[in-house]
Amino acid sequence: MVDRTGGEPQIDGRSTRWDEHKAQRRVELVDAAVALIEEEGTAFRVQRLAERVGLPRSVLYRHFKDRATLDELIRRRVVESFMRRMEPTLSFEGTVEESVQRVVGAHLDWVVEHPRLYAYMGVGEHAMGDGSLVADAKSAIALMLADRFGDILRALGLREAPIRSVAVGIVGFVDTAVNQWVHDPGREQSEEELRAMLCRSVWAVLDATLRDLGVELSPQQKVSELEGI
Template identity: 85%
Template sequence: MADRTGGEPQTDGRSTRWDDHKAQRQLDLVDAAVALIEDEGTRFKLQRLAERVGLPRSVLYRHFKDRATLDELIRRRVVESFMRGIEPTLTFDGTIEESVRRVVGAHLDWVAQHPRLYAYMGVGEHAMGDGSLVADTKAAIALMLSDRFGDVLKALGVPEAPIRSVAIGIVGFVDTSVNQWVRDEQRELSEEELRAMLCRSVWAVLDATLRNLGVELSPQQRVADL
């Protein structure tokens, strides 16, 4: 209703409450879809989601513009879950070796706990190319890593270094290796062997980068001491 005194239009509180309700209902449905994928796999049908939440399919469609909108919201929810697992590991606790193992381990642990959600992010009709939400997420993780690396390098007296490119390369390598391992029906490495290989490889890249900058560190060096 417009304000007769010429001010800003009045907002009906009932409308705002209804908007909040719809937003929460949509979030609940997305969470139910994520749970359905965890239980039944990546190629779920909307009818199965409708049955799971006890709604007619026609009512379910009212909460989303189309299937693509639902898929995008699911991907965002999955990415949020993944980032919640990764972000706390990007700290200065422990040695360099422990820090590398912690970050790589968080990635592998999340994939091991949610293999179907991980598959949903990158296979079949849900596969996404450059510029996608997943690509943006990898870039965000790489930027967080490069910020941490940059802080350490500054403490070592190296103010400028191409560390962002190195971080992007590390994230891409780890993600591609894990993705291939998950999809491989005849795995040549166990999960623990993959974890060890990734940690060795990440440290090798970091060590070579540091040496090129004139810095030599032991993987047993405590990060906080730097």
């Protein structure tokens, strides 16, 4: 509605309420799509979603620009779920070993609980490449790890260290190993064996990095007891 007295244009409250309703409906439809993928797999069809929510396909599409937009919103919701699981584990509480086990375990546990969503995160062009949601999520986790590693190094009196590259390498290694394991029909390791191998490998990288910097740190060292942490 236009204010004809010369003031600022007025916003129609009915329009705002309708926009909020459409946004909430879009959230509900994305949630329904995520649940459908959990149940039926990555071969996601819009017609199945329409049937699930009781809408004609043409009506459902009014909430999204196109199929690519719907796919992007679904992946974004899945990535948000993954990040919610990971972020609390990056606080580094307890011993160094327990911290490693917690971060690696959170990644593996989420994948085991949501294998179809994990597969959907990497479907098609979004599997790899700069700018993809999956690449952004990995980068975010690596940067958070690097910040915490940096805190530990500073507490040990080390101001400069190539810890960001190490964090990126660790995240890439864990994700690649888990991805290979979850898609391998003839798994050579059980879930617990994979978990133990990943934790040993991550600690080995951290230990080697610290030793190169002249520091020997026990995996049983409590992070909170390091000066400045």
